[in-house]
Amino acid sequence: MSKIKLTALFLALVLTLNLSAKEYKASLFGVKSEGITLNTKSIQKAIDYISENGGGKLVFYVGRYLTGTIQLKSNVIIELKEGAILVATSSIYDYYSAGGPKALIVADGQENIGVTGKGVIEGNSTSVLGQINAQIQKGYLKETVAKASPALIALNNCTNVTINEFNLFDATGNVQYYSGCKNLLINGVTVKSIDSKDSKGLVLSGCDGVKLSNIYFETSGKELETAGSSKNVSALNCKNVKGEKLQLKN
């Protein structure tokens, strides 16, 4: 067997292990699904706990889960089951960044992470933007609107990332931002973000090994943007609202 085949086998094994990793229901950590309780700290506790205990899936079933920024950690997959909505809080001081722009889900230097399932991440852009503008006007927030606007997902320097089969709605900033990531797999995702100005669908910067497939974009900004040099990228069956096929440049 060649070295490459061995590596592939090993990777497959790791993936299988990942698939069979332990599942944790969000309620175990006191996460509430009514759409009013701010779950940030409970979800974060869940991620930290799962990461520290060998990894696994944090599973959200149908419901609305209000949260501010949560930080993904190694070997944790968030699974949003159909009808599960991660709702971005309108409270703007609940967002922060980790090596990239502010976002609802951030990660910096983690591996084997992902978000999967048939659920939704809802950016709540009208309320969030309203708050940002109000705070800037009052002089309490000393950032530009662009800087203060959270993306939905911003991952920096992460390895083995799977973003699979769910819906990304209504980001205040750009929808997704990946910088310096290796082995990034994004498949079957629906991106709709038209309420805020110039919300880009996906921004890639300095990534290595990116496979995009079956992504539908309806965005107010550019669907795909490569900022900085990424290599080994491919886009299969990615289209926008006009039915145009979208390509990525290496």
Add this chain to the structure above:
Amino acid sequence: MSKIILFSFLFLFALKLLAKDYRIADFGAKADGVTVNTSTIQKAIDYINENGGGRLIFDAGNWVTGSIYLKSNVTLHLEYGATILGSTNPFDYVKDKKIGWMSMIFAVNQENIGITGKGTINGRGFTTANNMVNYIERGIYIDPLKLDRPNETNRPQNIYFRECKNVKINDITLRDPASWNQTYDQCINLYVDGITVDSKSYWNNDGIDVVDCDGVVIKNSYFDAADDVICFKSHSAEHICQNVVVDNCVGRSSANGLKFGTVSRGGFRNFKVTNLTIFDTFRSAITFAAVDGGEISNIVVDGVRSINTGNVIYLRIGDRWSKGKKPFMKDITISNVYAEVPFGKPDAGYNYEGPVEDLPRNISPASIVGLPDYKIQNVRLKNIEIVYPGAGNPLYAKRGLTSADLDSIPEMRTAYPEFSQFKELPAWGFYIRHAQGITFENVKLIAQKKDYRPAIVMDDVQGATFKGMQYNEPESNGKKQLFYQKSENVITE
């Protein structure tokens, strides 16, 4: 002169101008009792701190938050009707790395800070603590659940300020923490005036804890607490609690009223406590414990009303965590005390009632108990009247007056200090052991029913003066009310 006055007036005016008012709602916080405003409140505090200081005003409404850090020159001002509600989610709280405790409002190394106004801070600790129990039982949070409750440090207090200078706590109401209520640790210049504390929602709910502070005023305040009411502690052997005034305070507790300790490593020095009322309290109205190597010295307590308390005065030297330090207690004056000790349980019916110990034990006397090698020195009791139930029954529990009986009372050097720790004691009014220089002046001890014990028993006391003593016990004509052994220079006038 008038120029100076004008100048000071202008100066004060300028300070007022500098201390701007900000409203928390302007930062986007919501008073709906649901929104967790932690990040927004923190942003507001940081902003005010970075922009010259001022008051952060909470208007009427319910403002939910987790842990926030107060910063220099910022005062949280709670208007009448404003409540800061603690989140009931334990994960919304930080366990501060330096302090080692959880709290809702932290301040570390800050100055000119305060919490003022007629509003309320409500920790909602019962729910938070029980949520924590739930997480621990599920294995999500690691805690040994000693006594089937999370460790005190794993439950949020309402306030924990550490190493802060110029701290003002005025007018507010503090309710229902999950642990101690408010702790001021190694602070300089702490001024507490006119606060109300309702603190009996979970175990260890103290009224106020002042740890190793220098320059403290606590006055005009009311406390209802499951654990100690006004509690001074000394966590650090290198620090001491000193220069303290407590005036015009009223408290009730399922533990002690005014307490020094239990942790007492550095000690307590220069206290003046006046006009103190303690009622419905399970343990002692006054407990001074030097059990961890610290000192207790130069303490004046003047004007105490102690109604329906399990015990009145308990002074104790122990040798628990001294680590070679020598504890001492000296120069204590307690005067103008009126006290009534009940026959039944004084805190019956309150939430988190004090724990009933293994019986039998007749009603315990007030006690002054040192150790053979660490004697309590110079205690003066003046103008004291204590009404006891009496009725000590030797068939129920008995400690006689023979040497063998008195010597059988254990020293309990390393035990937790409580007035009831020795079980049955041989006196109904006062028990004094291992002491030097005790003065009783105009002390009236009343037993409502006949008791098998004398009023006062002393053991190993060098120098005791009794002036103007009155003993009032039914059917006790000719009974010797003062008994002592191994004691010298006992003068009765």
